[in-house]
Amino acid sequence: MIGERVRLAREACRLTQIELSDLAGISQGTLSDLEAGRIMVPSDEVVEAVSRTTQFPVAFFSRGPLPDIPEGNYRKLKRGKSKISKQIRAQIRAVVEIVQSAEEVLQLPSVSLSPVDDLKGDLEELEECTQALRQKLGVGGRDPIPNLTRALERTGTVVVRLPTEMEDHDGFSVWPDFGLGGRPIIAISNGNPGDRDRFNMAHETGHLVLHTRRDVADPDRAEREANRFAGALLLPEEAAREAIRPPITLRVLMAVKATFGTSIAMNAQRAKDLRLISDQQFVSLRRQISARRWTRQEPVEVTPERPILIAKILSVAGSDGSTVRMAERNLLPPMIYRALTA
Amino acid sequence: MVTYPDPAKPEDILAYLAGLIRDVHHCLDDGVSFADTVMADLRPDGHLWSALVRHRALTLLDAAGLSPKRLLNSGIELERGRFTLKVFRSQDDGPPAPGHSRTRRAYYSQYRQGSLAIGGPAIPVDGTNLILDWEATSERAILLALSLPLGVWKHKGQPSIDWRRPVQLDDTGLRFESSDEGLEVPPRFEIGEDEEGEEA
Numbered sequence: 001m002i003g004e005r006v007r008l009a010r011e012a013c014r015l016t017q018i019e020l021s022d023l024a025g026i027s028q029g030t031l032s033d034l035e036a037g038r039i040m041v042p043s044d045e046v047v048e049a050v051s052r053t054t055q056f057p058v059a060f061f062s063r064g065p066l067p068d069i070p071e072g073n074y075r076k077l078k079r080g081k082s083k084i085s086k087q088i089r090a091q092i093r094a095v096v097e098i099v100q101s102a103e104e105v106l107q108l109p110s111v112s113l114s115p116v117d118d119l120k121g122d123l124e125e126l127e128e129c130t131q132a133l134r135q136k137l138g139v140g141g142r143d144p145i146p147n148l149t150r151a152l153e154r155t156g157t158v159v160v161r162l163p164t165e166m167e168d169h170d171g172f173s174v175w176p177d178f179g180l181g182g183r184p185i186i187a188i189s190n191g192n193p194g195d196r197d198r199f200n201m202a203h204e205t206g207h208l209v210l211h212t213r214r215d216v217a218d219p220d221r222a223e224r225e226a227n228r229f230a231g232a233l234l235l236p237e238e239a240a241r242e243a244i245r246p247p248i249t250l251r252v253l254m255a256v257k258a259t260f261g262t263s264i265a266m267n268a269q270r271a272k273d274l275r276l277i278s279d280q281q282f283v284s285l286r287r288q289i290s291a292r293r294w295t296r297q298e299p300v301e302v303t304p305e306r307p308i309l310i311a312k313i314l315s316v317a318g319s320d321g322s323t324v325r326m327a328e329r330n331l332l333p334p335m336i337y338r339a340l341t342a
Numbered sequence: 343m344v345t346y347p348d349p350a351k352p353e354d355i356l357a358y359l360a361g362l363i364r365d366v367h368h369c370l371d372d373g374v375s376f377a378d379t380v381m382a383d384l385r386p387d388g389h390l391w392s393a394l395v396r397h398r399a400l401t402l403l404d405a406a407g408l409s410p411k412r413l414l415n416s417g418i419e420l421e422r423g424r425f426t427l428k429v430f431r432s433q434d435d436g437p438p439a440p441g442h443s444r445t446r447r448a449y450y451s452q453y454r455q456g457s458l459a460i461g462g463p464a465i466p467v468d469g470t471n472l473i474l475d476w477e478a479t480s481e482r483a484i485l486l487a488l489s490l491p492l493g494v495w496k497h498k499g500q501p502s503i504d505w506r507r508p509v510q511l512d513d514t515g516l517r518f519e520s521s522d523e524g525l526e527v528p529p530r531f532e533i534g535e536d537e538e539g540e541e542a
Contacts, residue, residue: 107528146521153525194520247398249375251368258516277379284382288375292482302518312527 002042005061007035009054011090012336014083024049055333060094063331067096072174073207073226075200079168088172091162091336092187095310096176098330099158099183102313109309111156111183112136113205115175115212123228123273129209130232142239144260148198149305152205157184159201159307163339170196173204175212184208190339194302195263202230231270234262244271248281250288257300264298265289311341346424349469349490352507355425356488359472362422365408366399366429366474367484367511373398374478392431395478399429425470432475436506437489439497450491450502469504486511 010020017035021028026049033039034046051058069092074085102108113136119125131141137151145151149159162172166189176182186204188197206229207222216222235243235256243256244267253267262270268289272282289295314337317329327337347354356363377394381387396416403410403418411419418429428449430438440446448454450473454465469490477485489506 105530107530109525109527144518147523148520150521150523150525194518247376247379249372249379249398251372251375254516258518261518261520278383280382281379284379285375287382288378288482291480300516300518303520305520308525309527312525 001065002061003035003037004066006050008066008090008093009050009056011086012094013054014087020053024053057328057331060331066093067100067176069093069096069174069176072172073204073211074169075171075203077168084166084169088162088166088169088187092172092174092185094332095160096185099313102316105316109154109156113155113157113184113208115209117213119214126225126229127232127237130229133209133233142236145234147305148201149307152201153309157186158309159186160310161190161307161339161342162187163190163335171200171204173207175208178212190342194304195257195261197304198234198261199230199263199266202233203227206230228273231266231273235260235270237274240270240274244276248277254300261302264294314341352505356507359422362420363474363486363509364511365406367486369399369402370395370476371484372402374482374484425472427472427474429474429476432477436501437473437475439499440494447494450494
């Protein structure tokens with residue numbers, strides 16, 4: 001039981017067993033035995049050393065079993081390292097434990113996201129899926145979504161921000177205890193522009209709706225589905241056809257960004273998906289975006305959204321005191337607590 | 343009585359024409375994107391590309407109600423108060439030479455446009471004929487500069503201008519503001535009145 005928590009703390013800090021044993025001043029053998037369950041009751045010194053190194057409070061290691069969570073969906077670049085994926089998953093597992101405890105004292109919004117169990121394999125069908133979701137989100141069939149984070153939180157989805165050092169990873173989603181009262185969680189990395197956050201959240205929502213009950217063997221196919229879902233959710237077809245009229249230039253896509261909070265790059269992709277531009281025109285727009293160095297920073301600011309539900313959940317443990325104190329009460333390292341409440 | 347900035351004070355003229363120049367910048371920027379997109383399907387042709395930029399910019403200026411004068415080859419000319427602005431693509435990092443066009447030579451020499459071309463008397467305009475020259479960088483930023491021509495010069499020759507000032511423009515002014523909505527998360531068990539502590 002404690003071994004599972006030590007492993008989580010280590011992975012949440014992106015440390016190998018060797019690194020943790022070096023930093024904590026304990027033998028790697030002891031650490032390995034502890035994580036494998038061969039040592040069930042470690043000494044206080046070992047626990048304190050692990051706590052001091054990982055910044056997880058000592059009390060974290062004395063709790064019961066951790067909640068199980070599925071593997072989840074990662075939004076990352078191909079070069080994204082698996083140890084960072086593990087780190088994100090470990091941090092979210094710690095968050096899931098806090099959310100589950102909060103269910104006992106807070107009336108969290110009831111879960112209303114409905115995963116689909118069948119899709120004919122046609123990407124166009126995703127347009128209909130997003131229309132059904134937009135009705136649930138209460139944002140109408142074609143209007144801009146003024147605050148996607150809040151709309152998702154109202155469906156009972158917990159949206160969190162993770163610390164910034166998540167290189168090459170933009171998002172993660174998981175639905176623990178699906179069908180058993182569990183609630184979906186979406187994690188996005190800190191420090192991205194608002195439009196990228198919105199796309200990442202919409203993309204992860206796509207995974208939750210499309211891939212919780214459906215198995216898609218080809219991971220690239222799953223990513224394409226989630227991307228198309230995100231585009232259709234944020235910029236519905238009818239609205240896109242009205243807003244993106246030829247001749248389609250970057251300035252047209254900028255105006256769409258200012259209206260729908262969607263990136264210029266996404267708008268170009270959306271225009272291509274809906275066959276509003278030819279493949280060559282899409283390539284040309286991408287080249288223009290690249291030539292203007294907008295792949296690093298696009299014009300047209302989209303103000304970032306702030307998750308509230310997780311802040312309310314964390315405040316169950318109290319809201320008075322320093323960050324370090326509040327992190328300790330929530331059994332989290334200060335760095336993770338700070339990111340969650342940023 | 344309307345007062346206009348002194349043509350000898352470029353900063354005053356830039357301030358006076360700032361809104362118009364910003365509009366021209368946006369339209370040229372869109373024109374560059376338009377031309378790049380159209381040319382994606384065609385073989386490279388610098389003259390066609392320039393013409394497409396001008397054509398698109400002119401269409402947008404017209405749609406924006408700025409009443410550009412329609413000239414040959416999609417040339418762009420705008421008026422604001424007593425000032426006239428001709429928009430040309432830059433040549434050798436400056437305004438282009440006027441060439442052989444009598445109309446353009448008259449304009450560069452600070453005569454009312456067209457007065458020589460139609461054989462009428464030349465009417466001096468006291469430094470209100472301005473040139474806005476533009477270029478697109480490889481990063482597709484639009485570089486603009488405003489200048490006051492004083493006469494004509496030959497291709498590759500020294501421009502005959504009183505002054506030339508680059509124009510700095512990069513803010514699009516566009517923004518998406520996400521709404522600041524609340525979320526009610528009540529406690530699961532409300533504390534009943536009889537459970538609350540009574541005041542002593």
